[in-house]
Amino acid sequence: MTFQKRAHKILELLEDHGEVDIRQLAQEIGVSEVTVRRDLANMATNGLLYRTHGGAMKVSQLIKPVSFANKAAVNFKAKDAICKRAADDINDGDIIFIDCGSTAFRLCQFIKNKKIKVITNSIPVVNELQNSAVTINLIGGEVDPIRQAVHGTMSLEHIGRYRASKAFLGVDGITAEGLYAGSEHEASNTLAMASQSDCTYMLCDASKVGKTSYLKFDDLSLVDILVTDYNGPEKTAFQSKGISVYSVTH
Incomplete structure (x- = not known):
């Protein structure tokens, strides 16, 4: 073995x-x-x-700072099921945003053979999609070595120059009241990508649902589709806000 x-x-x-x-x-x-x-x-x-x-x-999600590798190791079964379902909605010719979240990163394994353009601020996403059918556009700016992501004013300007059919994003927490992030940098990139996309997918495993974090950065109107393995009472609340919920099992 x-x-x-x-x-x-x-x-x-x-x-x-x-x-x-x-x-x-x-x-x-x-x-x-x-x-x-x-x-x-x-x-x-x-x-x-x-x-x-x-x-x-x-790996514990409660230990700070949380590196990309640590986050990627948590709930990987759920993340794979979520991303496999999300990938079903990605078609040849699509232009998509993928953010620097550990869940969105696992989308890469399901899209390598698709003839699409990916715009991302995630260094692991770029590494994973090299030498595949995907065309990659790496967002410019300052590199965060812990999160393996590009942030900053220049990254927001870069995002603003492009238009995508879909954005595949993650958050640190989601409740009926809104969306939560662990930093202003990540919240800013999430908002920018969503604003430049025709449809915003939020990829969240059950551990993120009902959880709040450091910064509430928007309400649920940002989200068009939630892909999750969560199947509790918050699901009805999300649907009442006009969100389509794709439920997965693993």
């Missing part, structure tokens, strides 16, 4: 249990404890998990 397959299995077990020990991992994957230790060390270096004395813990 390759490292990539072992890492995927480790992340699945962490998603299910929150914490695992080395002996358990060795038995589940069918490799030696030495191999497991080496894999955990590599994955911890890349921010995919937190190494503990006898094993590993799932």
Whole structure:
């Protein structure tokens, strides 16, 4: 079994249990404890998990600052299901925005063979879509090395020069009262991309629903379509605001 397959299995077990020990991992994957230790060390270096004395813990969303790699490791099953559904609405010839969120990043694997243009401020999105059928437009500005994203006044000017058929965006929290972000930079880019798009998709796993954050930056009128694995009472509230809700399972 390759490292990539072992890492995927480790992340699945962490998603299910929150914490695992080395002996358990060795038995589940069918490799030696030495191999497991080496894999955990590599994955911890890349921010995919937190190494503990006898094993590993799932990345916590409560630890700040949150790096892109840490966020990408959280709820990856839900994010993949959300992005697979969202990708069904992307057609050859589309021009789309993709923001720097960890959920939107997972859209890349489902659109590599589509003949589309992607405008993004996400460095991981650019890296993932290179050498694919997709044409990439990287937004200019200052690079945030932790979030692996481009922000700033120049990025907003760049976004304002383009028009897209669809925008695929994320937020740190969404409630019936509005949308929440962890920084003014991310909120500004989200607003700019939405304003330059004919249709705005919000990609949110269930952990974001009902959650507030540092900054409430807009109400729900920004959102046309919500793609989520959440299926609780807030869903009716979103629909009453005129949002189409695409529900997914994983």
